[in-house]
Amino acid sequence: MMKHWKRLSHAEQDRRITAALEQNIDFRSQLSLGIPASRLDGQVFQESAPFLKDAPLLRTYVQNPNHIGCHTLGESEPFFAGTQALEQEVIAILGEDLLHAEAGGCDGYVASGGTEANMQAAWMYRNLFLHQYGAQHGEIALLSSTDTHYSVAKAANLLHLRWLQVPVAHTTRELQEAALVQIIQQAMATGIRYFIVFANMATTMFGSVDNPDVYANALRQAGAEFRMHVDGAFGGFIYPVSTPDNKLDFRNPDVSSVTLDAHKMLQAPYGTGIFLCRKDLMHHVYTEEAQYVAGMDITLSGSRSGANAIAVWMILATYGPFGYLEKINKLLYRTNWCCRALDALGIAYYRHPRMNIITLEAKGVPATVASQFGLVPDTHTGQPNWYKIVVMEHVEIEHLEAFVAAVQESAV
Numbered sequence: 001m002m003k004h005w006k007r008l009s010h011a012e013q014d015r016r017i018t019a020a021l022e023q024n025i026d027f028r029s030q031l032s033l034g035i036p037a038s039r040l041d042g043q044v045f046q047e048s049a050p051f052l053k054d055a056p057l058l059r060t061y062v063q064n065p066n067h068i069g070c071h072t073l074g075e076s077e078p079f080f081a082g083t084q085a086l087e088q089e090v091i092a093i094l095g096e097d098l099l100h101a102e103a104g105g106c107d108g109y110v111a112s113g114g115t116e117a118n119m120q121a122a123w124m125y126r127n128l129f130l131h132q133y134g135a136q137h138g139e140i141a142l143l144s145s146t147d148t149h150y151s152v153a154k155a156a157n158l159l160h161l162r163w164l165q166v167p168v169a170h171t172t173r174e175l176q177e178a179a180l181v182q183i184i185q186q187a188m189a190t191g192i193r194y195f196i197v198f199a200n201m202a203t204t205m206f207g208s209v210d211n212p213d214v215y216a217n218a219l220r221q222a223g224a225e226f227r228m229h230v231d232g233a234f235g236g237f238i239y240p241v242s243t244p245d246n247k248l249d250f251r252n253p254d255v256s257s258v259t260l261d262a263h264k265m266l267q268a269p270y271g272t273g274i275f276l277c278r279k280d281l282m283h284h285v286y287t288e289e290a291q292y293v294a295g296m297d298i299t300l301s302g303s304r305s306g307a308n309a310i311a312v313w314m315i316l317a318t319y320g321p322f323g324y325l326e327k328i329n330k331l332l333y334r335t336n337w338c339c340r341a342l343d344a345l346g347i348a349y350y351r352h353p354r355m356n357i358i359t360l361e362a363k364g365v366p367a368t369v370a371s372q373f374g375l376v377p378d379t380h381t382g383q384p385n386w387y388k389i390v391v392m393e394h395v396e397i398e399h400l401e402a403f404v405a406a407v408q409e410s411a412v
Contacts, residue, residue: 002097002321003092003096003097003103004089004092004093004096004097005093005097005098005316005320005321006317006320007317007318007319007320007321007322007323008317008318008320010318012317013056013314013317013318014054014056016086017056017057017059017060017083017086017310017314018056018059019082020082020083020085020086020310021059021060021063021065021082021083022082023081023082023083023085024063024065024079024080024081024082024083025079025080026063027039032079035079037064037066038064039062039063039064040061040062040064045061045062047062056310056314057307057310057311057314060083060306060307060310061305061307064305064307065080065083065084065305065306065307066079066080066303066304066305066306067080067083067084067087067109067110067304067305067306067309068297068299068302068303068304069109069296069297069298069299070107070108070109070282070298070299071084071085071087071088071091071109072088072091072106072107072108072109073107073282073283073298080306083306083309083310084306086309086310086313087109087110087306087309087310087313089313090110090274090309090312090313090316091106091107091108091109091274091276092106093316094108094260094274094276095108095250095276097321098236098240098241098249099240099249099250099258099276100249100250100251101249101250101276101278102250104279105250105278105279106250106276106277106278106279107276107277107278107279107281107282108274108275108276108277109274109275109299109304110262110272110273110274110304110308110309110312111273111274111275111299111300111301111304112271112272112273112301112304113233113261113263113270113271113272113273114149114151114231114233114234114259114260114261114273115149115151115154115233115273116273116275116300116301117233117259117260117261117273117274117275118149118151118152118155118198118229118231118233118259119151119154119155119158119300120275120285120299120300121196121198121229121257121259121275121277122142122152122155122156122159122161122196122229123155123159123285123300124257124277124281124282124284124285125196125227125229125256125284126140126159126161126196127284127285128227128281128284129194129225129227131284132284133194133225135193135194137160137161138191139191139192139193139194140161140162140192140193140194140195140196141161141162141163141164141187141192141194141195141196142155142156142161142162142163142164142195142196142198143164143166143183143184143195143196143197143198143215143226144163144164144165144166144197144198144199144200145165145166145167145168145175145200145203145210146165146166146167146168147168147173147200147203147204147205147206147208148165148198148200148203148231149200149203149204149231149233151231151233152198152231161196162187162192164183164187164195166179166180166183167179168208171350172350173203173206173208173350173352174208174211175210175211175214175215177214177218180214180215180218181218181221181222184218184219184222184224185222188222188224192224193224193225194224194225194226195219195224195225195226195227196226196227196229197212197215197219197226197227197228197229198229198230198231199212199215199228199229199230199231199248199255200230200231200235201230201231201232201234201235201236201239201240201248201258202232202234202235202236202238202239202352202355202357203234204233204234205359205378205386205388206350206352206357206359206386206388207234207235207351207352207355207356207357207359208350208352209235209239209248209352209354209355210248211247212228212230212247212248212252212254212255213247213254215228215254216228216254227256227257228254228255228256229255229256229257229258229259230248230249230255230257230258230259231259232248232258232259232260232261233259233260233261233264233273234261234264234265234357235355236258236259236260236261236265236274237260237261237262237264237265237266238265238328238331238354238355238356239354239355241324241325241328242328242329242332242354242355243354250278256277256278256281257275257276257277257278257281258275258276258277259273259274259275259276260273260274260276261273261274262274262308262311262312262315265328265392266312266315266316267315267393268308268311268312268315269307269308269311271305271308272308272311272312274312275299282298283298285298285299285300286298327393331356331391331392331393332354332356334356334391334395334396334397334400335351335355335356335357335358335391337397337400338358338389338391338397338400338403338404339351339358341400341401341404342358342360342404345404345407345408345411347360347361347364347365347407348360348361348363348364349361349364350386356390356391356392357388357389357390357391358388358389358391359378359386359387359388359389360375360386360387360388360389361385361386362377362378362383362384362385362386362387364407365387365407366407366410368410369403369406369407369410370387372406373399373402373403373406375387375388375389376388376390389403
């Protein structure tokens with residue numbers, strides 16, 4: 001039963017967004033001498049354009065709300081309270097209805113993307129270990145699979161943390177448990193005591209999904225302290241829908257935070273990721289130096305567009321939970337069709353059965369065909385081992401059929 005996620009008509013969405021914008025500051029009519037912002041430049045972005053009347057998202061962009069801070073934590077900048085409230089609804093829908101957190105049990109914000117959200121998690125847990133356990137920087141490490149997104153490498157670099165990578169099986173992309181145990185033992189022998197785990201809810205190249213219990217069991221057996229973050233930057237808007245009974249949401253007590261990326265499966269504008277975490281964690285990244293910001297800043301990005309949060313809210317409200325389920329099932333049907341066609345040709349590939357990514361062994365696909373159909377290789381700096389297909393909204397069965405025919409013709 002969905003507590004927050006409801007389908008709304010476009011008229012109702014327009015009414016809600018209009019009311020929210022009316023609660024925000026109006027730079028044209030309200031005195032605001034101290035805010036270093038304004039509406040979008042009227043000489044360039046004409047706010048009187050007639051099409052804006054029926055385009056609430058574009059009106060939001062023109063009014064230019066700044067959603068600096070995290071609005072699930074009490075005080076925020078009062079100038080944009082109306083649209084901040086809609087962002088709070090987004091966090092409740094995703095945290096509680098999609099990822100099954102307890103009522104009121106999530107903090108979070110609309111970030112610039114999955115990379116920022118993953119880095120926010122690493123920053124937050126690093127500080128938790130420093131503040132709560134008295135850890136030293138050299139005692140903290142990031143732990144993930146070799147298939148994990150490069151944002152974890154960025155986080156390790158910026159936060160001066162070791163990054164430990166666990167190998168995966170070639171055909172199943174599953175974590176190699178014996179190697180994980182050895183990596184943990186070796187790390188602890190060199191002084192690592194605290195682990196920030198990045199478990200994948202669909203990797204970028206393969207769509208593979210980690211079993212979080214493999215990490216948790218190995219770390220507990222080693223007597224190590226850890227916190228677990230789920231990187232659902234790709235899978236977060238499909239895997240919880242295709243696999244309602246999963247171990248990568250807040251029903252799992254080992255999961256403390258999750259990254260989602262609305263500008264992938266949700267088709268929101270680029271620059272729209274989401275960071276979600278359990279209560280009583282975000283305070284570890286309060287920036288007390290931001291005294292002039294109401295509530296102080298607590299996010300990696302600082303100032304951010306409120307319009308992106310409204311875009312997510314509109315998409316969720318347009319589909320509702322059942323309409324969105326139908327959308328996901330349509331993409332999975334197309335993916336299944338393509339897999340059956342590849343099986344008939346004997347083409348080797350990896351595909352998680354609940355995901356819309358098909359990753360083909362490069363030896364089975366001529367480079368000319370891969371280029372013709374826009375397949376993405378696992379590397380641009382050498383000979384690729386894999387090419388991936390991502391069945392997004394614009395990928396019709398006719399497109400997949402043409403690709404399969406081209407592969408078949410090249411083999412003749």
